[in-house]
Amino acid sequence: xxxxxxxxxxxxxxxxxxxxxxxxxxxxxxxxxxxxxxxxxxxxxxxxxxxxxxxxxxxxxxxxxxxxxxxxxxxxxxxxxxxxxxxxxxxxxxxxxxxxxxxxxxxxxxxxxxxxxxxxxxxxxxxxxxxxxxxxxxxxxxxxxxxxxxxxxxxxxxxxxxxxxxxxxxxxxxxxxxxxxxxxxxxxxxxxxxxxxxxxxxxxxxxxxxxxxxxxxxxxxxxxxxxxxxxxxxxxxxxxxxxxxxxxxxxxxxxxxxxxxxxxxxxxxxxxxxxxxxxxxxxxxxxxxxxxxxxxxxxxxxxxxxxxxxxxxxxxxxxxxxxxxxxxxxxxxxxxxxxxxxxxxxxxxxxxxxxxxxxxxxxxxxxxxxxxxxxxxxxxxxxxxxxxxxxxxxxxxxxxxxxxxxxxxxxxxxxxxxxxxxxxxxxxxxxxxxxxxxxxxxxxxxxxxxxxxxxxxxxxxxxxxxxxxxxxxxxxxxxxxxxxxxxxxxxxxxxxxxxxxxxxxxxxxxxxxxxxxxxxxxxxxxxxxxxxxxxxxxxxxxxxxxxxxxxxxxxxxxxxxxxxxxxxxxxxxxxxxxxxxxxxxxxxxxxxxxxxxxxxxxxxxxxxxxxxxxxxxxxxxxxxxxxxxxxxxxxxxxxxxxxxxxxxxxxxxxxxxxxxxxxxxxxxxxxxxxxxxxxxxxxxxxxxxxxxxxxxxxxxxxxxxxxxxxxxxxxxxxxxxxxxxxxxxxxxxxxxxxxxxxxxxxxxxxxxxxxxxxxxxxxxxxxxxxxxxxxxxxxxxxxxxxxxxxxxxxxxxxxxxxxxxxxxxxxxxxxxxxxxxxxxxxxxxxxxxxxxxxxxxxxxxxxxxxxx
Numbered sequence: 001x002x003x004x005x006x007x008x009x010x011x012x013x014x015x016x017x018x019x020x021x022x023x024x025x026x027x028x029x030x031x032x033x034x035x036x037x038x039x040x041x042x043x044x045x046x047x048x049x050x051x052x053x054x055x056x057x058x059x060x061x062x063x064x065x066x067x068x069x070x071x072x073x074x075x076x077x078x079x080x081x082x083x084x085x086x087x088x089x090x091x092x093x094x095x096x097x098x099x100x101x102x103x104x105x106x107x108x109x110x111x112x113x114x115x116x117x118x119x120x121x122x123x124x125x126x127x128x129x130x131x132x133x134x135x136x137x138x139x140x141x142x143x144x145x146x147x148x149x150x151x152x153x154x155x156x157x158x159x160x161x162x163x164x165x166x167x168x169x170x171x172x173x174x175x176x177x178x179x180x181x182x183x184x185x186x187x188x189x190x191x192x193x194x195x196x197x198x199x200x201x202x203x204x205x206x207x208x209x210x211x212x213x214x215x216x217x218x219x220x221x222x223x224x225x226x227x228x229x230x231x232x233x234x235x236x237x238x239x240x241x242x243x244x245x246x247x248x249x250x251x252x253x254x255x256x257x258x259x260x261x262x263x264x265x266x267x268x269x270x271x272x273x274x275x276x277x278x279x280x281x282x283x284x285x286x287x288x289x290x291x292x293x294x295x296x297x298x299x300x301x302x303x304x305x306x307x308x309x310x311x312x313x314x315x316x317x318x319x320x321x322x323x324x325x326x327x328x329x330x331x332x333x334x335x336x337x338x339x340x341x342x343x344x345x346x347x348x349x350x351x352x353x354x355x356x357x358x359x360x361x362x363x364x365x366x367x368x369x370x371x372x373x374x375x376x377x378x379x380x381x382x383x384x385x386x387x388x389x390x391x392x393x394x395x396x397x398x399x400x401x402x403x404x405x406x407x408x409x410x411x412x413x414x415x416x417x418x419x420x421x422x423x424x425x426x427x428x429x430x431x432x433x434x435x436x437x438x439x440x441x442x443x444x445x446x447x448x449x450x451x452x453x454x455x456x457x458x459x460x461x462x463x464x465x466x467x468x469x470x471x472x473x474x475x476x477x478x479x480x481x482x483x484x485x486x487x488x489x490x491x492x493x494x495x496x497x498x499x500x501x502x503x504x505x506x507x508x509x510x511x512x513x514x515x516x517x518x519x520x521x522x523x524x525x526x527x528x529x530x531x532x533x534x535x536x537x538x539x540x541x542x543x544x545x546x547x548x549x550x551x552x553x554x555x556x557x558x559x560x561x562x563x564x565x566x567x568x569x570x571x572x573x574x575x576x577x578x579x580x581x582x583x584x585x586x587x588x589x590x591x592x593x594x595x596x597x598x599x600x601x602x603x604x605x606x607x608x609x610x611x612x613x614x615x616x617x618x619x620x621x622x623x624x625x626x627x628x629x630x631x632x633x634x635x636x637x638x639x640x641x642x643x644x645x646x647x648x649x650x651x652x653x654x655x656x657x658x659x660x661x662x663x664x665x666x667x668x669x670x671x672x673x674x675x676x677x678x679x680x681x682x683x684x685x686x687x688x689x690x691x692x693x694x695x696x697x698x699x700x701x702x703x704x705x706x707x708x709x710x711x712x713x714x715x716x717x718x719x720x721x722x723x724x725x726x727x728x729x730x731x732x733x734x735x736x737x738x739x740x741x742x743x744x745x746x747x748x749x750x751x752x753x754x755x756x757x758x759x760x761x762x763x764x765x766x767x768x769x770x771x772x773x774x775x776x777x778x779x780x781x782x783x784x785x786x787x788x789x790x791x792x793x794x795x796x797x798x799x800x801x802x803x804x805x806x807x808x809x810x811x812x813x814x815x816x817x818x819x820x821x822x823x824x825x826x827x828x829x830x831x832x833x834x835x836x837x838x839x840x841x842x843x844x845x846x847x848x849x850x851x852x
Contacts, residue, residue, distance in 0.1 A: 029108045029346060033098045033132070034353035035395050039367060043400045044359035045073030047381065052358045053404055055556050057376035057587040060086070060362070061386070063369045070375055070588060071360045073402065087363045098352040100130045105140055108348045113144040116311045116343050135354035143343040145311050151234035153196065153290070153305055160228050160289045163196045163305055164189040167295035172275040173214040173320065175282025175293050179226065185213070186282070186293035201228045210291075212282035212318040212333075214275070224316065224337070229289040235305040238342045242300050245315045245338060253296025255281065255317060263332055264323035272296060272317075279321045287313035287342075306342045314339045356399060367393045372402055375542065376556065376587035379634060379684045382407045407634065419527040419734030420496040423778040424488055424746055431755065432742035433461040434786045435764065440741050441787060445759055451752040459743040484524035484738050486746065493520075493530060495778070497731050502532040503698070504724055525737035533726035535698055541629040543589045543677070543692050548623055550594050550676050551630075553692050554578065556586040557660065557682040564662045566669045566680055567612050569602035570594065574612050577669075577680045589677070589692070594623060604705045605667050615669075616705040616718040621676050630677055630692040633700075633725035637670075637687050640702055640721040648683025650706050652717055657706050659683060668706035674699065674725065693725030700725055736780055750776045755785065762827035765790040791831040794849050798829065807849040809833065814842045 045056040056073045069086040106115045119141040120130050132138055155161050162177070164186045175186040179201075189197035208226040242249035249255050255270045262268050270281040273295045285292045285304040292304030306313050315338055322331040355361065369390055374383040381404040389400050433441040444461040494502045522528055545551045550570075558566065558578045566577030575592065604615020637644035644650060650657040650668060659668040660682055672679045672691040679691035693700050700723055707716035738744055755770045765788040772783045794802040796809040810833040813825050825833060825841075835845045 028349065030349045030351065031104070031108050032351045032353075033100070033104075034351070036098075036104070037353065037363070037395055037397065039365045039391055039393060039398075040361055040363050041365050041389070041391055041398045041400060042356045042359045042361045043071070043073055043372065043402060044356065045402045045404065047404055048406065053378065053381060055378055055587070056381070056402075056404065057374070057556070058402065059373050059375045060365075061371045061373055068365075068370070069362060071362070072587070073360050074358050086365055098132045100132055100138070100140070100350050105142060105348055105350070109142055109144050109344075109346045112147065113344065114147050114309075115142060115144045117143040117341055119143075132350060132352040135352060137349060137351045140348045140350060142346045142348050143311070143341045144346065145343040149236050149308065151308055152237040153194075153235040155198065155229055155233045155235065155289055157231055158202065158228050159198045159200055160226060160291070161196055161198045161305075162186060162189045162291050162293065163194070164293040165295040165303070166190065166195060167273055168293055170273060171280075171295075172277065173212050173280030173282065175210070175212050175284060175318070177226065177291060178209040178211065179207075186284075189293075203228075210282070210284055210286075210316045210318060210335075212280060212320050214277065214280040214320045224286070224314075226286065226291070227289065233288055234308040235288070235290055236308045236342075237303055238306050239301055239303045240342070242296050242302060244340070246336060248336065249296075249300070251300050252298070253300040253302075255283075255319075257319065257321075257334060261334065262321070262323065263330065264325070266323075268321055268323070270319055270321075278323075279319070281317055281319045284316045284318075285313055286316065311341050311343045312339065313342060353397070355397065359399075361397075365391045367391050372400070373540070374632075376553075376632070376690075377404065377407075379688055379690050380407050381405070419732035422488060422492055422496045422522075422733040422735050424486070424492050427746070427748045427750065427774055427776060428736070428780045429745045429748045429774055430739045430742045430780055430782045431459065431461065431745070432739070432782060432784045434784065436787060436789045441764070444757060444761075446743070447756045447758055449754045449756070451754075459745070461743055485521045486524060486735055486738065488520045488522060488735070490520075493532060493733060496733055497532055497729060499532055499534050499729060501537070502534050502729070503726070504533050505530050522735045525735060527732050527734040529730065529732055532729045532731070533698065533724040534729060535726045539631045539695060541695060542632045543630040545589075545591065545624065545628045545630070545676050546593075547625050547627060548593060550592045550621055550623060551589040551678070551692070552577070552592070553589050553677060553679045554586050555680060555682045555690070558680060559586045561660065561662055561682060563664070564605040564667050565608045566605055567603065567615075568671070568678065569612055569615070571599075579608075603669060603671055603703065605662065605669050605707075614707070614716070616703065618671070618673060618701070618703040618720075621673050621678060623676050628675055629695040630674070631695045631725065632690055633693045634688055634690050635723060635725075637683055637689060637702075640723055641719050643719045644687065646687055647685065648687030648689070650704070650719070652706060652708060653715065655708050655715075657708055659704075659706075664709070666706075666708040668704060670702065670704045672700055672702050674701075698725040699723075739780070739782075742782070744780075748774050750774050755783070760787075761790070763790050763831055764788070791828045793832055793835050793837075794852060796825070796829050796833045796849075798832070802849060802852055804850065806832075807846045810835075810841055810846040810849060811843065814846070817841070 043058070045053045045058065047053050052074045054074055057070065058073055059070045060068045062068050100120075102118060105118050109115070120138060130138075162184065168186055169190055176183050178184075184199065189195050207223050209223050242253055243251065248257065250269075253272060255272060257268045257270070259265050259267045268279055270279050272281055272283050275281065283294050283302075285294055285302070287305060288307035288310065290305045290307070294302040294304050296302050304313070316335065317337070318333065318335045320331075320333045322329055324330070369388065371386040371388050373386045377383060383402070384405055387400070387402050391398060431446065433444050433446075435441045441461055446459050446461060448459070490502070490505060493505060494500055543551065543553070552568070552575065554577050561578070565579065567574045570592075578586075599620065600617040601620055602612065602615050602617050604612060606612045606614070637648045638646050645656075648659065650659070655666070657666040657668050659670055662668065670681050670689070672681055672689070674692065675694035675697065677692045677694065681689035681691050683689050691700070702719065702721040702723070704719035705716070706718070707714055751774060753772050753774060755772060756768070757766060760766045767785065767787065770785055775781065794806055796806040809825065809829070813823060813830070813833055816822065816824050823830070830841065833841045833845055835848045
C-alpha cells in the first residue's frame with residue numbers, strides 16, 4: 001500500500017528558458033511537486049517489534065501545552081482539530097496524492113505568455129484538476145502564446161466572417177456554409193476588401209453545414225457549429241503546413257483519401273487548388289466566428305485567421321468524388337476535421353514525491369517544539385512518556401516514529417500468611433493495679449490528671465469506666481466484657497501496609513473515604529481482610545472537562561459495532577454513541593455543556609434512525625463546577641461483577657450475550673460513569689475495558705443494560721457495580737490483643753500524668769499521687785501500680801508497735817459488739833485486731849496480742 005495524501009498547493013513562479021518570440025518551441029520543463037510540501041511531518045506508530053499499531057489515537061501538543069491536533073496513527077481516521085492550521089492527511093488508498101494545481105503548471109512557462117490550454121489525456125482547468133499518485137511522474141502539454149502579437153483583423157459583435165484565399169478563384173468547385181436555410185459561397189468574398197466578407201447575424205437557430213459544391217455532383221458537406229461573436233474580437237493571421245492538420249495531407253499540399261474509406265478500394269488524391277470533375281474539395285479553417293477558405297501554396301503552407309485570445313481553431317475538408325466499379329459510376333463524398341491550437345507547446349513533466357507507506361502525515365506544521373502524547377491507545381499498549389519532536393522549516397518529509405510499549409497490569413502484592421500488625425496512630429495505655437500479694441486488684445476507682453492538675457477521666461481497674469466529660473481526648477475500652485473492640489482510623493491501615501497514599505478502603509461492601517470520620521471498629525486480636533486503593537498522583541491526565549460540562553468517551557470498537565446505536569437520554573434528548581451521520585467521534589471525548597441534570601438518565605440501544613424506547617436508568621452524573629481531570633484506566637469486568645464471565649460476556653439465564661457483537665437476538669450496552677464523564681466501553685478478548693476515571697476521586701460505577709430474544713418474547717436486565725480506578729492491595733490486618741486485665745485507654749496524648757485512687761478499700765494503703773509518663777509508640781504501654789497493705793496485724797492503735805494497748809482495744813471492740821453497741825474501731829483497725837483472721841474480733845485475738 002502507498003500513502004495517499006491530498007496536498008492543496010499554492011502557485012509558485014517557476015521560469016524556464018524559452019525563446020522570446022512567438023511562435024517557437026519552448027524547452028521542456030521538469031517540475032518536482034515535492035518542493036510544495038512545506039513542513040510535513042509523518043508520524044508512524046509501532047510496537048516494540050517495529051510492527052505498525054492501528055487505532056492508536058495520539059495528539060500533538062505545542063510548547064504552551066495546547067493541543068494543536070488529534071490524529072490516528074496509520075489509519076484514515078485523522079482530521080483537523082481545535083481550529084488548528086495543521087491539516088491531517090488521511091491514510092486512504094482510494095485517494096490520489098498531489099493536486100497538479102493549474103497555476104503551478106502555468107508558472108512553469110515564461111510569464112509573458114498566455115496559457116490557453118493544459119492537456120493530460122483530458123482537459124485540465126481550475127474546476128477539473130488532475131491528481132498524481134504517490135511517486136507518479138506525468139507529462140502535461142501546456143499551450144501558450146505571446147500576448148504582444150499584433151491583431152490582423154477585428155470582427156464586430158454579432159457578425160460572422162468568411163476570408164477566402166485568392167487562389168480560390170482557380171478552383172472548379174466552390175465551398176459554402178449553410179445556416180438558417182441560406183447558403184453562402186466562399187468565392188463571393190473574393191470581391192470584398194482583403195477577400196473578407198462579414199455577415200451580420202442576430203442568431204443561429206440550427207446547426208451550420210460546411211460543404212463543397214461541384215458542377216458534377218451537387219452538394220457534399222459536414223455539420224458543425226458556428227456562432228456570431230458577442231464582443232468585438234481580434235484575430236491574428238498564422239501560417240502552418242498542411243501536414244500539421246492530418247497525415248493525409250501530402251508535402252505538396254494535396255490530400256489523399258485512403259482506399260479503405262473511399263468505397264472504390266483505391267486511394268484518391270485531391271488537388272485542393274486545381275480540382276477536377278471527379279475529385280473536388282473545399283478546405284476550411286474555423287476559429288471563433290471567422291471561417292478561412294484556404295489553398296495550400298506550392299510548398300504545402302496555408303494562411304488563416306485565428307482568434308487572438310483563445311488561439312483555438314479547427315480544420316474541415318469536405319470532398320466530392322466519383323468512381324467506377326466496372327459496371328456503374330458512383331458519386332459520393334467524405335469529410336475530415338480536427339481541432340488545434342496556434343500556440344507554443346511546452347511539455348511539463350510533474351513528479352510527485354514518494355511518501356511513507358505507514359503513518360499519518362501533517363502538512364504545514366509551524367516550526368517549533370512539540371510533544372506527541374497518547375490520546376487513546378489500544379488496550380494492550382501504553383506510551384510510557386511523551387515523545388518530544390522539533391519541526392523545522394523544510395520542504396522535505398520529516399519522519400517521526402512513536403514506539404508503544406506493552407501494557408503491564410501492576411502486580412498484586414501477595415497476601416500475607418500472617419496479618420500485618422495494626423495499631424492506632426496514637427498511644428494505647430493499659431493501667432494495671434496489683435495488691436501486696438501479687439494479685440490483681442479489681443474495682444478500684446482511679447482518677448487521671450495531666451501535668452497541670454486538670455481531671456481528665458475516671459476509670460476502674462476492673463474494666464468498669466467512668467466518663468467525666470464528652471470532650472475528653474482520652475478514650476478507653478471496657479475490659480472483661482464479651483465484646484472487646486477497638487476503633488481504628490484509615491491511617492492505621494496505611495501505616496501497617498506501608499502505603500501512605502492509600503485513599504480509600506473497601507470492607508463489608510461499602511467504600512469509606514479518607515476523612516477524619518473514617519473509623520473502623522474491629523475486635524481485640526482479630527485478623528481481618530481489607531482492600532486498600534493507592535493512586536499515583538503523577539498519572540497522566542488524558543482528558544479535561546470544563547465546569548458544567550459532561551463528556552462522553554466512546555471506545556473505537558463501537559465504530560464497527562453498528563447493528564444498534566447506543567444512546568443516553570438526557571433531559572429527553574438522545575445523545576447517540578455511534579451515529580450514522582458521523583457527528584460522534586470515536587476515541588476522543590465529545591463534550592456537552594450542561595448546567596445540571598434534574599433526573600436520572602435513560603440509556604440503552606436502538607436501531608439507527610429510531611427513537612429510543614427501551615433501556616435502563618442510572619443516577620445522573622455529577623456535573624462539576626470547576627475543571628476536572630481524568631485518567632485512562634483499565635479494569636476486568638469479571639472483577640467488577642460476577643455477572644460478567646472471564647472473557648467479558650454476560651451469562652443471562654444460560655444465554656451468553658457478547659457486548660462485542662450486538663445482534664438482533666442479543667445486545668448489550670456498558671457505560672462506566674465517573675464524575676461528569678460517561679465511557680461507552682466494549683471489552684477486549686480477555687474481558688478488559690478501558691475508560692476515563694476522575695483523577696482526584698478515582699471512583700466510578702458501571703451500568704450495563706442487556707437484552708436477548710426468548711421463545712416467549714424478550715428478556716432484559718441490567719448490571720450495576722462500582723469500583724476505584726487505582727491500584728488495589730488486599731492484605732490481612734491483625735489488631736493488637738487487648739489485655740484481659742487493667743483499664744485500657746487509647747488516643748492518650750504523650751506527657752506526664754498522675755493517678756490517684758478514690759474510695760480505696762481499708763486493706764490497701766493509699767499510695768497518694770502516682771506519677772506516670774506516656775510516650776508516643778505504636779504499641780501498648782503498661783502502667784503498673786502495686787498497692788501495699790493498709791494495716792498490720794496486732795497493731796490496732798496504728799502506732800507501729802504491738803503492745804498491751806493493742807490488746808486492750810481488741811478486748812474493748814469485743815465487749816462493744818457482744819453487747820450490741822457500735823464498733824469503736826475503723827475498718828483498718830478491725831483488720832489489724834483480727835489477728836487469727838477468722839473474721840471475728842474476740843478474746844482469742846487479744847490473748848494472741850498479749851502473748852506476742
